[in-house]
Amino acid sequence: MPTKKEPIWIARDLAKCSGCRKCEIACSLSHENRIWPDASRIRVFMLVPGLEFPHLCAQCEDYPCVASCPTKALSISDKTGAVLVDNEACIACGQCIDACPGSVPHMHPREKRIVICDLCNGNPQCVKVCQQGSWNVLRVVERGDEPYRLYSRKPEEITKDLAVKIYGEAGGEYL
């Protein structure tokens, strides 16, 4: 994968997701040294079979999560643009989840701290495996001045949209 100039963004083509969840495996192996789907920073939702998609931080232009944190546990990486979590400072209050337009952050299942994509310090492992398998749902691009916040949507909303695209007019009834 050619290196992109930082900061970066992960472009995503959700309708192509095969549901293989190799992104969850790669993320949790990289961050937890275990295969641990619920601790993964990228999570594949399948509220309706066939409509699988990865749900991950979109690094909104205005970073509402960072602003909402009462303990200043969240910061923005100068290098990559990722939201970084200071695990010591995080009190697991969940205010960042409420502030996120897509409810993307979630609690670590075993520890009292929030889990947010850190872009693997510029070399996202989820993108790597998605590219290796040539599904190409995820791709690293250079971060410019785009409305990235549009890609922070709640799982239900994404599912509804994908249902229209993939299942046509009947799609909505399965949710």
Next chain:
Amino acid sequence: MIRGYAGKFLDIDLSTQAIKETKFSDEILQDYIGGRGLATKILWDRLGARWETVDPIGPENLLLLLTGPLTGFYPGARTCVSGKSPQSNGVVGSTLSGEFGVELRCAGYDGIIVAGESEKPVYLFLKDSDVELRSANDVWGKDGKQTVSALTKECRGLLKARYPKYGEWKEPAMLYVGPAGENKVRTAIVCSKWAHAAGYGGYGAVMGSKKLKAVVAKGTGPLPEVADIKKVKKLIETVCDNVYDGELWRRWGTGGGGYHFGNKTSSEPIRNWQEEWHDEKGYGVDKFENRLWMKPYWGDFGCPTTCLKLAVVKNGKFKGAITDNPDYEMQAYLGPNLGIFTPEENVFLASLLDDLGLCGIQTGNVMGFAAELFQEKILTKKDLEGLELKWGDAEAFATLAERIAYRENIGDTLAEGTYRAALKIGKQKKMDLLPYAVQSKGISIGAHGIRSGQDFPEIISYACSVQCGDHTSMASLPLDGGGEISTIFNDSGVFCMFNSFGVPRRIRFDFYKAVTGLDLTQKEWCFTKALRILQLQRTMLLLGGPDLKWNPKTDDDNPPRFYEPLPTGPYKGKAADKVEVEEYKHRYYKAVGWDKNGIPTAKILRKLGLRDVEEALDRISYD
């Protein structure tokens, strides 16, 4: 404790609603691994002494939902469903793909053992070690898609209410039955994700008979700790790299089979196996791909192949039908086997059978059987309550499938599966209808014929398999080749065999070692451990009962149709040869340690440490 296991199993009695945890010794786990192997051991220990009297669709039977140590690690996770089979009265390790096994292991369990029978419909919901039985009144009677929607909503709602600060909950994974399972249809599946099925064995009927509509699992922990995580990562890459080289296998999956196995190998069931060759180019993989596949790659946890494809009919009469691929077995059995050669009609029937919770292979087979009887005027329009079962009429077969799922009129007989239906209708008509029944020991044959000699099954593959008609568990020699003995490892480690094609066989044992820390060689597996599992499966198959028992002399054989010459195609005139089958069969018996009657010998049982089985064999006798 051996690495790679969560270490405990749920042990549930639905009659008393008691939920317990149970463990198995390291010795048992080393010998029987998990999945199919462990199922065989559990069934033997708990039911073996009275096997012949246990009704597979009664409260005495056990429903087993088991993972193995490799589930979630070896790319392509599966779950093994087992119990006493309502089809063969033996044991089948029936695996299906999906995230259920992974969720279960992340919740801290390697499997679930379900005994008894609930008074009212229930479903089991577990979030880690919080396990509860909940009312399934609202979903009882619902089809597959409705069940998945309702229970996903309900269980995510419960998680959200109980853990409001967690954030968004991913959907839990689910195994369930459709109406066919509820109605104890012997061709009913245990299903996941709308279109994935554990079909062989008929365990949907077992689950339905227990009034267990679904099992829903959410595990928030990691997969169990392994012996060598670095090695596991490396092996995952090895398997994936091998898969990525196989472009067409990934692109078509088995969905290329509907034309290929008809046209190239002449081994596809056509009109109840009256023929095995066709040249219907309109049934080519390109038609499915270009017209219907909305997702070119669709897969399950950890799978590099993603051989499934999401097929959606968006226009015309069958608009709204959704299924996977269909894979080759569905393409064949719900296509040419019924005289259907149109992709849309095939997807429509596959989608309907998914919704009803019916196995496409077993039900497609019994519907083809009925249609041939109609063709031969043995079954009349009156017998079929006004239904004209003409080849190629997708809507007539849809009506028949519904009657089977709800056991309405002729459907009640056909719901017993091909073999039992042949006996019953034969009795009514005072005719021998077994020549029309393309099955082996109660299990209809997979969609790969043996007559042309061009496809992978060998002439004894179905006849001598302990899983009978199951095309994924094929008896063959040498024992340490790629046959049933080898399959038992995939089904016991519980991962998808489709990701092992072209991977050196030792990689599976390297994987086993990296996960469990235990050495296992190909030789030890083939000639000791797998052979032990095989003897147990064989013994329970021969004990059989209560409604049917098998005699190897007559029942370790191919269906009569396979001895009829192929009437069309490049292999016209070819058929299985009875003398060759008998000769190969006896060589196979010898290799696995069975006597001339097909019964395991005292010698092999002693060698494998199965003395209690030896005693049970006194209960089997043939004149």
